[in-house]
Amino acid sequence: MLQASDITEYADLTETNTELDMRRLVLVGRSECGKTTLKQVLRGEKITYEKTQYVSQYDVLIDMPGEYAENLDLAHAIALYTSESDVVGVCISATEPYSLYPPNVTPYANRDIVGIVTKIDHWAADVAQATRWLELTGCKKIFHVSSYTGQGVDDIIDFLKIKHTKHKVGYVMDKIHNEDFNRLCDLPSYFLE
Ligand SMILES: Nc1nc2c(ncn2[C@@H]2O[C@H](COP(=O)(O)OP(=O)(O)O)[C@@H](O)[C@H]2O)c(=O)[nH]1
Numbered sequence: 001m002l003q004a005s006d007i008t009e010y011a012d013l014t015e016t017n018t019e020l021d022m023r024r025l026v027l028v029g030r031s032e033c034g035k036t037t038l039k040q041v042l043r044g045e046k047i048t049y050e051k052t053q054y055v056s057q058y059d060v061l062i063d064m065p066g067e068y069a070e071n072l073d074l075a076h077a078i079a080l081y082t083s084e085s086d087v088v089g090v091c092i093s094a095t096e097p098y099s100l101y102p103p104n105v106t107p108y109a110n111r112d113i114v115g116i117v118t119k120i121d122h123w124a125a126d127v128a129q130a131t132r133w134l135e136l137t138g139c140k141k142i143f144h145v146s147s148y149t150g151q152g153v154d155d156i157i158d159f160l161k162i163k164h165t166k167h168k169v170g171y172v173m174d175k176i177h178n179e180d181f182n183r184l185c186d187l188p189s190y191f192l193e
């Protein structure tokens with residue numbers, strides 16, 4: 001059988017390239033909690049205020065209007081966008097007077113879920129309380145960010161990064177034919193009698 005170790009060994013000798021890729025993040029959260037600003041910072045854009053009118057899909061980011069998290073009819077559509085992403089970012093502003101999220105709802109999504117506490121720079125921020133609310137919602141991993149100061153933004157980017165090792169098709173085909181395929185053809189002797 002082809003062993004994982006064979007691949008690594010071969011990878012050192014042949015043309016392979018390690019590519020850095022980003023997992024796709026969908027930002028969910030109520031209006032004004034800072035999703036669009038965070039999206040702009042994650043994408044390295046200039047911050048401009050814009051009311052999100054529709055679900056905007058970028059290469060690795062999906063930003064949706066807060067109404068999706070606030071309105072039961074639209075909330076069903078969140079399931080659709082989580083299925084198009086790799087990671088769901090449940091956002092809550094540190095200035096929030098209450099939490100929109102019911103307890104233990106994260107198992108409803110079959111994607112990685114992370115909590116994101118936004119606006120941690122704000123004078124009225126209560127980061128500990130927002131964190132506690134996200135924990136109650138079911139988030140195991142929680143990021144704390146400020147789109148204004150940039151604090152914590154790199155942590156999200158690092159979390160989304162993944163490395164792929166790509167092998168040339170020829171190498172993979174060689175492996176299949178020379179090792180696995182031929183071995184399957186080596187019939188036990190009693191078949192040959
Ligand atoms: N203090 C502070 N304000 C922020 C931060 N991020 C966003 N805001 C402000 O919060 C408001 C709503 O932001 P927006 O990104 O449009 O929220 P969205 O409705 O969730 O997309 C805007 O006035 C932003 O300037 C932040 O990190 N710190």
Ligand SMILES: [Mg+2]
Nearest residue numbers: 035036051052
């Ligand atoms: Mg928005």
